[in-house]
Amino acid sequence: MDSIREATWEAYSDDYPGSPLCAKDEITLWSCSAGRREYSLCSSRVVNRTQGYMQYRAFKAGKTVFTYPAAKRPPAGAFTYTSYGNGNASVEFVNNGYRYTLADPLRSPSSIMVEAPSGKTTEVSCGANQTLQVNYTMRLMYEAGVWDR
Numbered sequence: 001m002d003s004i005r006e007a008t009w010e011a012y013s014d015d016y017p018g019s020p021l022c023a024k025d026e027i028t029l030w031s032c033s034a035g036r037r038e039y040s041l042c043s044s045r046v047v048n049r050t051q052g053y054m055q056y057r058a059f060k061a062g063k064t065v066f067t068y069p070a071a072k073r074p075p076a077g078a079f080t081y082t083s084y085g086n087g088n089a090s091v092e093f094v095n096n097g098y099r100y101t102l103a104d105p106l107r108s109p110s111s112i113m114v115e116a117p118s119g120k121t122t123e124v125s126c127g128a129n130q131t132l133q134v135n136y137t138m139r140l141m142y143e144a145g146v147w148d149r
Contacts, residue, residue, distance in 0.1 A: 003135055004142065008136070025045070030104060040056070041102060047074065053072035054079055068100075081132070081146045082147075091132065102132070104132035110130075112126065
C-alpha cells in the first residue's frame with residue numbers, strides 16, 4: 001500500500017491515454033470506444049473526500065448523452081472501486097435503478113455491464129485498458145473514499 005500512497009501524477013501520467021470526453025486538465029481514468037459511442041471515467045487530478053470529482057460520461061455521435069453524477073463533486077457515495085487479488089479492477093455506480101460496472105480485467109478486454117432494474121444485463125465490449133490498476137488510480141480511489149475493501 002505504501003507505493004500506492006506515494007504514487008504521483010508525474011510518475012504515472014504516461015500510463016493514462018487521453019479521451020475526447022475528458023478535458024485537458026482532467027485524468028482519463030478509464031475509457032471505451034464502441035462503434036460511434038465513447039465512454040469515459042474522467043477525474044480531476046486531485047481527488048479526496050472533500051475536493052475534486054469523478055464523472056462517468058457517455059457520448060454518441062459526438063454528443064453527450066449521459067453524465068453521472070450530473071454535478072462535479074467528490075465521488076464518495078457515488079462510486080465504488082474494487083481491486084481484486086487477480087489484478088482485475090472495477091468501478092460501479094447506480095443511477096435510476098441501473099447498475100453500471102466498468103470492468104477492467106488485467107488479462108482480457110474491458111467492458112461495461114449495465115444491469116436494469118428488471119435484472120436484464122447488457123454488456124458493451126471495449127478494448128484493452130488496464131488503467132484502473134495503475135497505482136495513481138488506486139491512490140485517487142483510496143483518498144476519495146470509494147475503494148471497497
